[in-house]
Amino acid sequence: MPMTSDEELMLAVGKGDLNAFGEIVLRHQHSAWNIAYRFLGNETDAEDVVQEAFLKLLDAAEQYRPIALFRTYLHCIVTRLCLDWVAKKQPIYTNKLPEAIDPAHTASEKLVSVERDLAVRKVLYKLPPNQRMVIVLKYYGDLGYREIAATMEVTEKAVERLLARGRASLEEYLRNFLGK
Amino acid sequence: MHCEQVRKKLNAYMDVELSEATMEKIKIHLDNCQDCSGALTRLQSLINVLEEVSTLEVPKDFANRVLAHAYERSKGAQSMQRKHVSVYRWWSPKLLTAQTAAAAAVLVIGLAIGGVMGWDTWHNQGIQSVGKSQMAQVEPTVIYSLDYLTDAPKGSLADTYLTLASATNGWER
Numbered sequence: 171m172p173m174t175s176d177e178e179l180m181l182a183v184g185k186g187d188l189n190a191f192g193e194i195v196l197r198h199q200h201s202a203w204n205i206a207y208r209f210l211g212n213e214t215d216a217e218d219v220v221q222e223a224f225l226k227l228l229d230a231a232e233q234y235r236p237i238a239l240f241r242t243y244l245h246c247i248v249t250r251l252c253l254d255w256v257a258k259k260q261p262i263y264t265n266k267l268p269e270a271i272d273p274a275h276t277a278s279e280k281l282v283s284v285e286r287d288l289a290v291r292k293v294l295y296k297l298p299p300n301q302r303m304v305i306v307l308k309y310y311g312d313l314g315y316r317e318i319a320a321t322m323e324v325t326e327k328a329v330e331r332l333l334a335r336g337r338a339s340l341e342e343y344l345r346n347f348l349g350k
Numbered sequence: 351m352h353c354e355q356v357r358k359k360l361n362a363y364m365d366v367e368l369s370e371a372t373m374e375k376i377k378i379h380l381d382n383c384q385d386c387s388g389a390l391t392r393l394q395s396l397i398n399v400l401e402e403v404s405t406l407e408v409p410k411d412f413a414n415r416v417l418a419h420a421y422e423r424s425k426g427a428q429s430m431q432r433k434h435v436s437v438y439r440w441w442s443p444k445l446l447t448a449q450t451a452a453a454a455a456v457l458v459i460g461l462a463i464g465g466v467m468g469w470d471t472w473h474n475q476g477i478q479s480v481g482k483s484q485m486a487q488v489e490p491t492v493i494y495s496l497d498y499l500t501d502a503p504k505g506s507l508a509d510t511y512l513t514l515a516s517a518t519n520g521w522e523r
Contacts (some may be wrong), residue, residue, distance in 0.1 A: 283404065337397075341406075
């Protein structure tokens with residue numbers, strides 16, 4: 171039996187089907203969470219934003235029309251909420267890191283990996299919000315230029331420029347880790 | 351293609367976001383330019399670092415928390431809808447007509463009762479005014495039940511009181 175598409179699920183949510191909404195949350199919580207956490211830098215803010223994004227989705231479900239990919243639609247909501255969030259509030263950076271997930275790594279490899287993760291997170295917050303969001307969507311949301319452009323409501327050319335500037339800054343900040 | 355042109359497109363080249371023809375031109379340039387291919391290598395190692403960053407796990411029960419909020423919101427929306435419906439029902443055209451008719455009936459009944467009461471009051475006022483004119487012909491001492499003092503001997507206390515009351519109120523004796 172073919173899996174129900176996101177768009178079909180959303181239309182069901184629009185008719186008041188909360189089970190369909192639950193399925194949407196389960197399918198997309200991981201990508202929404204990764205974007206928000208990478209961008210905002212702490213779990214509490216990320217949880218608030220992602221939860222708000224899903225609830226906004228629920229509120230707007232009745233008006234939803236499948237004219238674009240659902241994923242883009244959701245990412246657009248998450249992105250806007252994240253950008254609004256940092257516009258209102260300076261992100262609180264925490265040193266809390268996720269567990270190292272590969273048990274095959276040696277202790278020194280783990281240390282390097284933890285150090286690198288920390289460094290990447292730190293330098294990401296040094297970038298202006300738009301550049302940071304483009305990097306996050308590209309590497310942690312796994313989106314192409316077209317999707318990023320649709321999500322951020324900018325042109326593909328603007329995405330290319332923001333990515334180039336963001337990468338140039340990151341290259342400068344992460345010089346010590348490049349080539350390790 | 352010149353180095354400057356290639357450097358501008360290096361990011362898009364690495365992301366494979368260019369047309370096939372442009373990709374080919376850049377590839378030819380990179381094969382022949384150490385500086386530009388060095389820039390591409392540095393860019394690639396940056397991407398590796400970014401992509402190697404460990405995946406973040408969604409907190410346990412996150413989906414359940416979202417769903418709990420969704421159910422709460424949905425309940426709230428339903429009760430709001432019910433309120434809306436009840437308000438709508440109150441103001442529905444059919445009921446509005448019935449309400450208007452009831453209000454008009456109450457108004458008519460009120461006016462009728464008011465009219466009857468008004469007529470009665472006016473009528474009583476007529477009676478009272480007739481009474482007043484009749485009373486004007488009666489001695490004030492009779493009205494105030496002081497007529498029993500009129501037979502009091504001259505110079506008595508009762509006669510003095512009656513004389514004083516008559517002078518004060520302008521009664522004729």
